[in-house]
């Protein structure tokens with residue numbers, strides 16, 4: 001096999017020039033085209049040549065161009081003209097196939113500009129290769145449709161929509177914007193979208209309208225976090241309102257007021273509780289707002305269900321005095337407008353672990369490098385190696401036991417039918433294997449289910465700059 005500097009056995013190197021930044025390699029294919037690709041005839045005549053340059057993998061830090069004087073041929077049998085065969089070249093991209101593959105893989109890790117600098121390929125072509133590569137990845141990794149779905153906002157250059165799997169703590173997709181059309185289109189193409197049971201979301205009408213239109217069976221739940229947050233905002237309104245009218249000396253008396261006022265009462269140290277007591281005496285509005293913030297939290301903490309929550313909320317709302325009410329007006333308006341979905345929370349609670357990890361993700365997200373387009377950031381988040389939460393749908397190890405007699409007419413449990421729905425390991429009931437299952441164990445295992453990008457892995461990779 002002819003060894004050459006390109007390490008491409010399909011080509012013969014004829015000449016090589018080296019400049020400060022580049023290698024210019026003149027080469028020709030080893031195999032001669034001897035048959036017409038249209039009719040297989042071997043009666044071919046020369047029909048001129050054309051000079052072409054193909055980019056290849058950089059060598060020794062230099063860009064590489066392969067110069068080929070491509071022969072044009074004409075078939076005497078069918079009269080068609082064509083170019084000689086150029087193996088391992090991606091002719092539509094004017095580069096070697098191995099460079100296409102490398103640019104694809106690297107496009108998730110590096111900026112398009114740095115890849116363009118390294119290879120000499122223009123940025124537009126790199127973007128096209130990136131898009132092809134992402135399409136391949138999309139086809140390769142099919143994420144399971146969540147039974148409990150989250151739709152949240154995440155800030156990447158501008159507000160985006162992030163779709164999550166609440167039970168598995170994963171990111172399933174990211175959408176370029178938060179419009180109803182964008183969200184509805186996305187939800188519409190989800191596989192088994194009729195199996196989505198709950199959708200937790202922020203109070204953003206386009207999300208609600210999209211879900212209602214496309215997944216009418218799904219219950220919309222406004223997570224506690226988004227509502228409680230508004231009680232803290234009311235506290236902040238009151239605090240800022242009071243501070244605005246104070247002189248420097250009076251303000252000094254309110255040291256660390258923000259920190260203390262946003263803290264829960266049960267978490268206050270003795271000193272903080274003492275300070276708060278003093279502020280309450282000087283500024284009654286501050287104390288009253290604090291008390292109302294705490295009693296709003298209590299609506300969430302004490303309620304035993306929907307009806308109880310509504311009763312507790314209404315009692316709370318009545319207890320807000322007129323002079324404090326403006327501070328809570330956003331919260332009260334939101335509760336009124338979103339009441340059915342806010343109350344759904346009390347019957348279907350989203351886990352705190354999920355909300356916390358999503359919020360941590362939102363916080364670290366702005367660390368992600370600049371210079372990336374949204375499409376590139378999305379692909380990094382969804383497709384970086386090692387980021388996926390996978391579960392092998394492998395039968396559990398079961399202790400051997402005598403087969404159970406089959407009851408005629410016994411109803412089959414839902415999960416025995418395997419709709420391909422994600423079932424949490426924790427809640428999957430142990431059950432004796434059926435005879436058919438035992439036989440299946442000897443067959444090839446199905447591919448593992450992929451739930452998307454694991455949120456805690458994402459956070460770790462962003463914090464350690466691995467993404």
Ligand SMILES: [Zn+2]
Pocket residue numbers: 036037038039040041075076077078079080
């Ligand atoms: Zn022919």
